[in-house]
Amino acid sequence: MNILLLGSGGREHALAWKLAQSRLLSGAEDKFFAAPGNPGIAEHAECVALDAGDHAAVAAFCDVNRIGLVVIGPEAPLVDGLGDTLRGEGISVFGPSKAAAQLEGSKGFTKDLCERAGIPTAGYVRTSSLAEATNALDKFGAPYVLKADGLAAGKGVVIAPTRAKAAEALTGMFSGVFGGAGTEVVIEEFMEGEEASFFALTDGATILSFGGAQDHKRVGDGDTGPNTGGMGAYSPAPVLTPMLRGEVLEKIIVPTVKTLADEGMPYSGVLFAGLMLTEEGPKLIEYNCRFGDPECQVLMMRLEDDLGELMLACADSKLSSCPPVKLRNETALTVVMAANGYPGTPEKGGAIEFGEAEEDGAKVFHAGTSRGQDGTLRASGGRVLNVTALGANATEAQAKAYAAVDAIDFPSGFCRKDIGWREVERETGRAKQ
Numbered sequence: 001m002n003i004l005l006l007g008s009g010g011r012e013h014a015l016a017w018k019l020a021q022s023r024l025l026s027g028a029e030d031k032f033f034a035a036p037g038n039p040g041i042a043e044h045a046e047c048v049a050l051d052a053g054d055h056a057a058v059a060a061f062c063d064v065n066r067i068g069l070v071v072i073g074p075e076a077p078l079v080d081g082l083g084d085t086l087r088g089e090g091i092s093v094f095g096p097s098k099a100a101a102q103l104e105g106s107k108g109f110t111k112d113l114c115e116r117a118g119i120p121t122a123g124y125v126r127t128s129s130l131a132e133a134t135n136a137l138d139k140f141g142a143p144y145v146l147k148a149d150g151l152a153a154g155k156g157v158v159i160a161p162t163r164a165k166a167a168e169a170l171t172g173m174f175s176g177v178f179g180g181a182g183t184e185v186v187i188e189e190f191m192e193g194e195e196a197s198f199f200a201l202t203d204g205a206t207i208l209s210f211g212g213a214q215d216h217k218r219v220g221d222g223d224t225g226p227n228t229g230g231m232g233a234y235s236p237a238p239v240l241t242p243m244l245r246g247e248v249l250e251k252i253i254v255p256t257v258k259t260l261a262d263e264g265m266p267y268s269g270v271l272f273a274g275l276m277l278t279e280e281g282p283k284l285i286e287y288n289c290r291f292g293d294p295e296c297q298v299l300m301m302r303l304e305d306d307l308g309e310l311m312l313a314c315a316d317s318k319l320s321s322c323p324p325v326k327l328r329n330e331t332a333l334t335v336v337m338a339a340n341g342y343p344g345t346p347e348k349g350g351a352i353e354f355g356e357a358e359e360d361g362a363k364v365f366h367a368g369t370s371r372g373q374d375g376t377l378r379a380s381g382g383r384v385l386n387v388t389a390l391g392a393n394a395t396e397a398q399a400k401a402y403a404a405v406d407a408i409d410f411p412s413g414f415c416r417k418d419i420g421w422r423e424v425e426r427e428t429g430r431a432k433q
């Protein structure tokens with residue numbers, strides 16, 4: 001079969017690496033394309049210049065190249081309905097429809113769905129009026145949680161410590177700092193607890209658990225400094241005990257999938273639930289309609305199954321014939337190496353040399369790289385590399401990942417030195433007992 005993967009980040013490099021091992025691509029005639037891809041993805045797929053925003057061009061490419069499966073990595077083309085256009089052409093697509101992708105595309109949509117389905121989440125007010133939003137602040141008190149409704153490249157959430165700062169942030173949202181994403185807002189009750197992510201594959205009827213992960217969103221060691229897309233992640237997340245995973249499935253994932261199907265917008269693809277583990281049990285923070293980045297990188301390191309076959313089964317509503325997803329019983333941990341300046345203005349063009357980083361089984365996924373005219377590898381984004389390793393536990397995976405980081409020469413880059421600290425601390429505490 002011919003496969004097209006859309007995207008260009010570390011998540012897509014991990015998907016490309018795993019898809020390249022699929023039986024779907026094992027025939028001499030099978031072709032694997034990626035658009036636009038990156039130098040890491042180019043080791044597995046033929047990278048082509050295609051704009052995922054141009055639905056007609058993607059459909060035409062699929063037609064000419066007899067593409068049997070399209071895998072959509074990032075959220076923007078999903079929220080924009082690319083999946084619907086391609087399905088309309090009879091192509092199998094991994095990723096939800098435009099209607100179902102509202103789970104990520106509209107925070108208000110998800111909160112209303114939680115209310116209809118009785119899914120545990122923070123109390124909220126959804127409004128497009130600044131006056132009503134300002135009044136809603138007093139309903140929940142400090143700290144204030146304000147969210148722009150639409151996609152805002154991960155920047156649409158403000159947690160304000162004081163009412164004055166919250167009111168100021170609301171004024172900014174309504175005056176367009178997040179573009180169209182902020183013309184409607186959600187004000188939420190603040191939830192306390194530890195955060196974890198849970199992933200599930202679904203074709204709208206069958207649900208397969210895809211494991212848990214935890215990431216580090218702040219740029220600095222000790223979880224300090226501004227928010228980023230994620231500076232590192234690990235999987236599994238033992239805080240998500242088997243009992244909690246069961247509760248998440250039963251109280252959050254199953255009712256979401258069922259309600260969307262009952263309401264005529266069945267969800268197909270990967271459902272990524274951001275959770276707060278509160279004293280009252282797990283509650284939904286938000287949904288994403290795609291794999292997390294960098295959570296995907298650690299999940300792919302652990303996946304023992306054929307990713308292509310799983311994605312095709314999802315796309316073709318045949319997940320009921322698949323056995324439970326098998327993940328290695330090891331910990332995978334990834335450290336993001338970012339360009340100096342990230343998450344502000346990252347320095348572009350810095351030279352990168354891998355050295356012997358991959359010698360001991362570590363895997364370096366390309367997130368924001370390009371090749372210079374002379375073939376040398378250069379930084380071309382904020383998050384540049386995802387240095388990923390497997391170990392018997394988080395402590396071992398962390399040591400291996402940082403050994404690989406040390407082997408990389410990337411003078412204009414930096415990384416956090418403490419990815420996985422919560423889990424490593426818990427493991428150290430257990431070892432001392």
Ligand code: AMP
Pocket residue numbers: 122145154155156157159188189190191192195217274285286
């Ligand atoms: P997001 O950018 O949507 O992933 O949200 C950013 C972060 O804001 C989340 O990872 C949480 O740390 C925090 N957050 C969002 N909603 C709440 C809430 N209701 N209570 C506490 N923290 C929240």
Ligand code: GLY
Pocket residue numbers: 154215229230288291292293294295
């Ligand atoms: N790492 C969080 C995300 O992909 O949204």
